[in-house]
Amino acid sequence: MNKEWSELNKTLQTQIKKRETYEAGTNTLFDLRNQLMQVLTSFYDELNREEFDAIPFINANGYHSKTIAYSIWHIFRIEDIVAHTLIGEE
Secondary structure, eight states: OOHHHHHHHHHHHHHTTSGGGHHHHHHHHHHHHHHHHHHHHHHHHHOOHHHHHOOTTTTOSGGGGSOHHHHHHHHHHHHHHHHHHHHHTO
16 A cells, blocks of 8 residues: 555545545546556566565565555455445445
């Protein structure tokens, strides 16, 4: 998760809470989802197994200190939360 994605996630959560901005929130969600899926596709195409397991910035603060596998898990966790929110209209 990078700062841009985090901001998109916050924006869509705010948007989907109000009837008048709900549709904009779904558009923001799809924008975020498309960006995340492009990154995941590039991971599959460009990385080998060792790179998935690596911690490229081991002592960095924030998400830079996580493995790529953890980042993928986090992306799908967000996807699940957002999809549940939209389907349940919560």
